[in-house]
Amino acid sequence: METIMERQDYRPRVRLEGVRYPDRTALERYVTSGVLPEHTLAGALRESFERNAQRKALLSPEGDVTYRRLDELTDRFGAALLKLGVRPLDRVVMQCGNCNELMIAFLGCLKAGLIPICALQAFRRHEISYLANLAEASVHIVQGDDPRFDDVSFAEEMQSVVPTFSIVVQARGEQRGVGRTLASLIEGVSWEDARETLGQIVHDPYQAAVFQLSGGTTGVPKIIPRFQNEYLLNMQLVREWNRYTQDDVLFMPTPLMHNMNMACFFGPMLLAGGAVIVCPNIAESTLQQAIRDYKPTWFGLAGPIYSRVADELAAASPDVKRKRRLIGPKNAPGLTRVWGSPCYHIFGMTEGVIMFAREGDPQYVLDESVGRPVCEWDEVKVVLPGTEEELPDGEVGEALFRGPYTIRGYYKSEEKDVHRFTADGFYRSGDLMKAELIDGKRYFFFRGRTKDVVDRGGEKINAEELENLINRHPDILASAVVGMPDPVYGERVCAFVVMREPGGSIALPTLTAFLEQEGVAKFKWPERIEIVSEFPVTASGKLSKVLLRNGLLERLQGEKSASNVSNG
Known part of the structure; x- marks a missing residue:
């Protein structure tokens, strides 16, 4: 449902029901100060496509795509949807694995003034029916050739439970059922005709551009409206902070629809005119071949990616290693040491604020900190949770954020948002941080989530803190700490670790001796170790401690049953 308004400064031409638009006074301050652009993400991407027409935009084992070709295909797809009767500001559910077609569909929707809902391929009826009905989505885009799941039949099923779903688009494969293929839609519209159709679309800097999703570990994801000018600002700031250029090649194989990839990696890279590697899967062979073929200069490393590319990164020549830059959420000093390329920590959230450490920061910051916000107008408070x-500064507390690209509310969630935002608009992140003033700059140190703790007999052990300490061990590549039930203490610490050398292992006394040497309090020491080749991940590509804990509970129960049998 939409309400048409007369144009007012710093306000959208159309107000979408359920979207919490930024405060007008704050917007005016950001715009008049030259921070927030009066330009749109869709417009800035088009300008980059035209400016870099002859360069390669997408690199994939399924075929490379130049900026000119990407410009054409996205124009034609966006116009084709409009010709089917889809209207600007209609919502489009994107449910497709990483591929060139997904990028074409997403960017085409932006050009047509449609709002992509950044769903994940792994979502099923529970998530899609909720999100699509909540947002009154018109279009459902599925992959069409997923060998593991009949997503075309699934999309047809969803039409029976989502009344507004009028169009199904198959990104790939032969047309089946009621769906239309992306290729056939593109073929049905000439580029000249598409340009004329899209030329009638008025893009509004203050309007929602993308419906991102929260990355929470429980419940159905919340919808996060990101706006044309603030999402553009987010990407521009990251591009400038990391100094992405048109000569860079990006390797970030996590889901393209995930906010971290979109806002911090492929979005800024496309604005810079660089090339984005599109990996159709995250099999070890696919990832390593992509590195060999395309020689990326920037790497986003998260989830199970570490262990799958370790050998390939380590095998590079010293000259190649010097040219590479790595970005990861933790253990930057260890990855820098092992792979011979600078690694910088990142902290970010779909709701807004982004932080990076970067070249030139003090070594202590590079090793321990997530750096600083990319925008000087970002406000950060550390408060008693x-x-x-x-x-x-120096004390650990919950981080609150406010700034030109941090949201003021979730979609259709005003009542619940009373507890998620302060009265003056700060977002309660649930992340634990401390701040330190170093050389006149305020840096931030991530210390986990407010609930990511192990309660051992009343002593609270912060998982992130302990993981950072464990990761210092020279034989360990990565770790994840979870609590395991104990009849006496309530919980004890179990550490899941990925060894630096495949097939390697570490004994519990060896690790605890190391932690003792590091000066770690004994009550924090792990009391069980589980060696794994990689960590399980959620549908959004994040490490899943829920899956780790569930697997641990099953093993503990099995061990208890076996013990009872032997003692019986």
């Missing part, structure tokens, strides 16, 4: 009581 659950309150608004600010803590002095």
Whole structure:
């Protein structure tokens, strides 16, 4: 449902029901100060496509795509949807694995003034029916050739439970059922005709551009409206902070629809005119071949990617290693040491604020900190969790954020947002941080989530803190700490670790001796180790401690049953 309004400064031409638009006073301050652009993400991408027409935009084992070709295909797809009766600001559910077709569909929707809902390929009826009905989505885009799941039949099924779903698009494969293929839609519209159709679309800097999804570990994801000018600002700031150029090649094989990839990697890279590697899967052979073929200069490393590319990165020549830059959420010093290329920590959230450490920061910052916000207008408070009581620098508390690209509310969630935002618009992140003033700059140190703790007899052990300590061991590549049930203490610490050398292992006494040497309090030491080749991940590509804990509970129960049998 939409309400048409007369144009007012710093306000959208159309107000979408359920979208919490930024405060007008704050918008005016950001715009008049030259921080927030009065330009759109769709417009900036088109300008980059035209400016870099002869360069390669997408690199894939399924075929490379130049910026000119990407410009044409996205124009034709966006116009084709409009010709089917889809209207600007209609919502489009994107449910497709990484491929060139997904990029074409997503960018085409932006050009047509449609709002992509960044769903994940792994979503099923529970998530899609909820999200699509909540947002009143008109179009459902599925992959069409997924060998593991009949997503075309699934899309048809969803039409029976989502009344607004009028169009199904298959990104790939032969047309089946009621769906139309992306290729056939593109073939039905000439580029000249598409340009004329899209030329009638008025893009509004203050309107929602993308419906991103929260990355929470429980419940159905919340919808996060990101707006044309603030999402553009987000990407521009990251591009400038990391100094992405048209000569760069990006390797970030996590889901393209995930906010981290979109806002911090492929979006800024496309604005810079660089090339984006599109990996159709994350099999070890696919990832390593992509590195060999395309020689990426920037790497986003998260989830199970570490272990699958380790050998390939380590095998590079010293000259290649010097040219590479790595970005990861943790263990930057260890990855820098092992792979011979600078690695920088990142902290970010779909709701807004992005932080990076970067070249030139003090070594202590590069090793331990997530750096600073990419925008000088980002405001960060560290408070006593659950309150608004600010803590002095050096103390760990919950981080609150406010700024030109941080949201003021979730979609259709105003009542619940009372507890998620302060009265003056700060977002309660649930992330634990401390701040330190170093050389006149305020840096931030991530210390986990407010609930990511192990409660051992009343002693709270922060998982992120302990993981960072374990990761310092020279034989360990990565770790994840979870609590395991204990009849005496309530919980004890179990550490899941990925060894640096395939097939390697580490004994519990060896690890605890190392932690003792590091000066770690004994109550924090792990009391069980599980060696794994890689960590399980959620549908969004994030490490899943739920799956780790569930697997641990099954093993503990099996061990208990076996013990009972032997003692019986």
